[in-house]
Amino acid sequence: MSRFMDVHDGFVGVTEDQLAEAHAADLAVEGEEGVHFETAWLDPESGKVFCLSTGPSKEAVMRVHEKAGHPTDQVYAVDIVV
Amino acid sequence: MSRFMDVHDGFVGVTEDQLAEAHAADLAVEGEEGVHFETAWLDPESGKVFCLSTGPSKEAVMRVHEKAGHPTDQVYAVDIVV
Numbered sequence: 132m133s134r135f136m137d138v139h140d141g142f143v144g145v146t147e148d149q150l151a152e153a154h155a156a157d158l159a160v161e162g163e164e165g166v167h168f169e170t171a172w173l174d175p176e177s178g179k180v181f182c183l184s185t186g187p188s189k190e191a192v193m194r195v196h197e198k199a200g201h202p203t204d205q206v207y208a209v210d211i212v213v
Numbered sequence: 214m215s216r217f218m219d220v221h222d223g224f225v226g227v228t229e230d231q232l233a234e235a236h237a238a239d240l241a242v243e244g245e246e247g248v249h250f251e252t253a254w255l256d257p258e259s260g261k262v263f264c265l266s267t268g269p270s271k272e273a274v275m276r277v278h279e280k281a282g283h284p285t286d287q288v289y290a291v292d293i294v295v
Contacts, residue, residue: 173293211229
């Protein structure tokens with residue numbers, strides 16, 4: 132298992148409820164891929180979302196986000212944490 | 214106080230010790246700006262670093278990173294968290 136940070140663009144003006152809904156969509160399908168999404172941070176002004184997860188691979192993280200309806204190819208294995 | 218996520222590029226091949234050293238440099242000067250850096254995640258393959266902090270402004274976060282020797286202009290106010 133590795134730790135991943137991924138980045139989404141285009142979430143300009145999104146509310147906390149809408150982010151919670153998007154996060155719930157990830158949680159609903161993540162089990163199929165052995166991924167767990169822990170936290171999502173949103174900057175509604177720039178539209179950036181950062182998601183922290185654990186999972187078996189970058190590709191598994193990408194598949195969960197794709198199935199949940201918000202694909203991204205900006206996924207980084209961040210196994211070094213301080 | 215707001216919460217910020219910032220992104221650095223160019224940390225390819227950096228070790229955990231080197232990341233800890235860079236993080237310590239932030240901690241040594243952050244007080245002057247009322248900023249606190251909580252966590253830094255590194256992907257040594259892509260060279261991306263993600264830093265989570267709290268502080269009074271984006272500019273204050275940028276000043277701390279600049280004084281610590283690793284400036285970035287990719288700073289995002291992520292006050293929405295799920």
